[in-house]
Amino acid sequence: MSIYIDDEHLIFHLKSKKTSYVMQVTKGGYLSHLYWGKGIKTYRGSNQIIYIDRVFSPNPDSSDRTFSLDTLPQEYPAYGNGDFRVPSYQIQQENGSTVTDLRYKGHRSYRGKPKLKGLPSTYVETDNEAETLELIMEDKLLGLIVTLTYSLYEERDVITRSVQFENQGTQKMKLLRALSASVDFLDDEYELMTLYGAAQNEKNIERRKIVSGIQMVDSCRGASSPQQAPFMALVKKETNEDHGEVYAFNLVYSGNFTAQVQVDPYRTTRVSIGINPFDFSWLLEPGEAFQTPEVVMVYTTSGLGDMSRIYHELYSQRLCRGTYRDTLRPILINNWEATYFDFTADQIEKIATEAKEVGIELFVLDDGWFGERNDSKSSLGDWVVNTQKLPQGLFDLANRVCNLGMAFGIWFEPEMVSINSDLYRSHPDWCLHVPDRPHTLGRNQLVLDLSRQEVCDYLIQALTDILSSAPITYVKWDMNRHMTDIGSSALEPERQRETAHRYMLGLYKIMEEITAAFPNVLFESCSSGGGRFDAGMLYYMPQTWTSDNTDAISRLKIQYGTSLVYPPITMGAHVSSVPNHQVGRVTPLDTRGYVAMAGNFGYELDLTKLTEQEKESVKQQIALYKEIRPLIQFGRFHRIVSPFDSNEAAWSFVSRDQTEVVLSYFTVLSQPAAPVQTVKCKGLNPEFIYKNIETGELFGGDELMHVGLTFPRKKQDFTSRFWRFKKHE
Numbered sequence: 001m002s003i004y005i006d007d008e009h010l011i012f013h014l015k016s017k018k019t020s021y022v023m024q025v026t027k028g029g030y031l032s033h034l035y036w037g038k039g040i041k042t043y044r045g046s047n048q049i050i051y052i053d054r055v056f057s058p059n060p061d062s063s064d065r066t067f068s069l070d071t072l073p074q075e076y077p078a079y080g081n082g083d084f085r086v087p088s089y090q091i092q093q094e095n096g097s098t099v100t101d102l103r104y105k106g107h108r109s110y111r112g113k114p115k116l117k118g119l120p121s122t123y124v125e126t127d128n129e130a131e132t133l134e135l136i137m138e139d140k141l142l143g144l145i146v147t148l149t150y151s152l153y154e155e156r157d158v159i160t161r162s163v164q165f166e167n168q169g170t171q172k173m174k175l176l177r178a179l180s181a182s183v184d185f186l187d188d189e190y191e192l193m194t195l196y197g198a199a200q201n202e203k204n205i206e207r208r209k210i211v212s213g214i215q216m217v218d219s220c221r222g223a224s225s226p227q228q229a230p231f232m233a234l235v236k237k238e239t240n241e242d243h244g245e246v247y248a249f250n251l252v253y254s255g256n257f258t259a260q261v262q263v264d265p266y267r268t269t270r271v272s273i274g275i276n277p278f279d280f281s282w283l284l285e286p287g288e289a290f291q292t293p294e295v296v297m298v299y300t301t302s303g304l305g306d307m308s309r310i311y312h313e314l315y316s317q318r319l320c321r322g323t324y325r326d327t328l329r330p331i332l333i334n335n336w337e338a339t340y341f342d343f344t345a346d347q348i349e350k351i352a353t354e355a356k357e358v359g360i361e362l363f364v365l366d367d368g369w370f371g372e373r374n375d376s377k378s379s380l381g382d383w384v385v386n387t388q389k390l391p392q393g394l395f396d397l398a399n400r401v402c403n404l405g406m407a408f409g410i411w412f413e414p415e416m417v418s419i420n421s422d423l424y425r426s427h428p429d430w431c432l433h434v435p436d437r438p439h440t441l442g443r444n445q446l447v448l449d450l451s452r453q454e455v456c457d458y459l460i461q462a463l464t465d466i467l468s469s470a471p472i473t474y475v476k477w478d479m480n481r482h483m484t485d486i487g488s489s490a491l492e493p494e495r496q497r498e499t500a501h502r503y504m505l506g507l508y509k510i511m512e513e514i515t516a517a518f519p520n521v522l523f524e525s526c527s528s529g530g531g532r533f534d535a536g537m538l539y540y541m542p543q544t545w546t547s548d549n550t551d552a553i554s555r556l557k558i559q560y561g562t563s564l565v566y567p568p569i570t571m572g573a574h575v576s577s578v579p580n581h582q583v584g585r586v587t588p589l590d591t592r593g594y595v596a597m598a599g600n601f602g603y604e605l606d607l608t609k610l611t612e613q614e615k616e617s618v619k620q621q622i623a624l625y626k627e628i629r630p631l632i633q634f635g636r637f638h639r640i641v642s643p644f645d646s647n648e649a650a651w652s653f654v655s656r657d658q659t660e661v662v663l664s665y666f667t668v669l670s671q672p673a674a675p676v677q678t679v680k681c682k683g684l685n686p687e688f689i690y691k692n693i694e695t696g697e698l699f700g701g702d703e704l705m706h707v708g709l710t711f712p713r714k715k716q717d718f719t720s721r722f723w724r725f726k727k728h729e
């Protein structure tokens with residue numbers, strides 16, 4: 001048992017291997033937050049809430065001026081009855097009021113973890129992996145039931161939270177805000193970590209001291225976005241990769257989100273996370289329910305590295321699903337940067353033939369194979385083969401590739417429509433749009449209205465037809481513009497602000513159906529690169545194209561930042577040609593290889609244009625990746641040197657039994673007066689003796705970790721070092 005309930009005092013203690021989370025129903029039936037942090041055996045109330053008369057803070061009970069919701073640490077704060085901080089939810093009623101009042105009604109706890117209807121979430125395979133507590137809150141006047149669900153993965157030190165609203169009353173309710181979680185901290189001694197970026201510059205790590213007021217990251221772009229990730233961590237000043245407290249929050253959602261932290265005048269800190277209330281509302285008719293997405297909360301005292309490994313293990317084992325969850329992922333070659341839209345079947349076969357020779361396992365045909373698509377201006381939505389480019393059809397091309405002994409994969413951008421397409425001509429109202437206003441284009445395209453069932457049905461059929469028409473075992477699912485003119489012609493005026501969330505529910509439904517119908521197809525999501533690299537997408541598609549920036553030096557930061565939350569096995573990483581197409585940089589082939597090998601490895605170039613020597617190097621890279629692939633994809637990842645703080649980057653992968661190690665070190669610019677470089681391993685067994693596979697040298701695990709390795713500098717920019725160690729028996 002891991003959820004301890006004191007029925008007399010209504011104290012709920014969620015206790016995992018190393019952490020504790022404690023709540024209590026307090027005076028008046030309000031649910032207060034008491035503690036989240038290092039595990040304790042038994043909670044006996046040593047940190048009783050100190051009630052203070054804060055002068056201007058309102059009091060629900062007029063006889064007690066010290067009791068105020070304005071200062072009470074709470075679990076799911078309401079708006080309108082005394083708490084002036086950020087509320088968790090807000091509901092407009094038929095009389096126009098947005099004041100509500102949630103009080104404790106009951107609770108239940110059980111082994112296991114429930115599924116969230118229509119939404120992605122982490123899961124269990126057996127009920128003993130997690131225990132769940134549901135706290136049922138009620139607004140009696142409205143007949144509103146709000147169920148706060150907490151699932152505790154005891155062995156993983158993870159708590160997930162989500163909320164369900166049920167209208168059991170007789171009047172309509174309009175949700176204006178419905179966040180997934182709120183956590184109050186008694187102090188403000190934290191720094192805030194978030195991930196920001198842009199297309200081709202995803203997942204930069206940002207860290208700042210929190211100050212009074214609200215600090216927020218969010219997206220109102222209709223996608224989780226490359227601009228900000230649905231992730232936030234509070235850390236202590238001294239927290240680093242290996243030590244220190246971390247409180248992390250990651251939303252399992254791919255649409256508009258908010259993640260905010262608020263410091264109030266009494267120096268308490270409130271974290272709130274969930275669907276972005278901006279331009280959101282949801283009408284709940286009597287009898288209806290609304291489910292929020294899940295937030296995954298991690299606490300550790302062992303620094304950011306430990307936080308990441310907790311997320312990595314949970315996400316690779318209990319968020320990703322399907323055939324490929326536990327299967328080695330194929331090394332692929334994608335023709336995008338090799339040909340862009342301009343290719344023929346023969347050219348593709350030539351690249352595939354070369355690819356087979358160097359050991360690549362999967363050929364991916366990118367954009368341009370359908371409709372009359374020769375540039376970004378047409379044909380999205382017309383998922384029929386482009387017979388000008390592929391006169392013998394897709395089946396023929398796929399077979400030509402498969403006959404070489406490789407698998408065949410294909411690109412789609414299902415959520416979009418081009419104005420120049422048969423789909424748009426026959427259904428001009430199937431895109432997101434607002435009556436009487438002109439369309440706002442992005443990459444020349446419009447977003448389909450996935451809040452409409454018939455649009456989802458069309459896409460499911462179109463994808464099914466193509467996937468059944470040829471031996472296709474991989475899909476790259478792209479999405480290349482954000483939402484504008486958000487509105488649906490299928491929704492009544494008072495539901496227009498539901499469109500963006502209904503879109504996500506539609507998208508999740510399509511992905512659920514397609515991935516279930518084609519269980520042997522490996523799906524990789526993409527959004528101009530890592531623009532929708534989030535936990536929601538990973539539930540359906542176990543890997544994501546990390547960035548359209550394939551430059552190895554840019555990728556040091558992009559992959560390092562992405563690894564803060566998402567596991568390396570989920571990160572598509574390819575070697576591309578030089579000068580690099582995004583930044584023009586020329587980097588050595590081995591550096592490009594070692595950077596890409598830190599993820600789900602592949603190539604994105606025209607192999608027919610490489611010299612024999614380069615092809616030989618590529619062959620060696622592929623052979624090496626095949627040897628280390630189990631370690632990279634299923635081992636533990638350790639960040640060692642941050643490219644955000646220095647001219648270098650280093651990371652390593654260690655097998656679960658600690659017998660195998662891969663270590664990579666990169667130097668950006670060659671510097672004449674730099675100090676001697678030393679790299680210290682992490683996560684090894686100090687008792688083991690490790691053998692350098694290349695040189696045969698023997699070192700103790702303790703020596704590699706504490707003393708470290710030195711190595712001479714190369715007089716060159718963008719260099720890399722790579723070591724492999726195995727336990728010496």
Ligand code: DGJ
Pocket residue numbers: 336366367411478480526527528529545547548
């Ligand atoms: C954007 C993706 O990120 C690229 O990799 C490529 O698939 C293009 N779209 C194709 O249009």
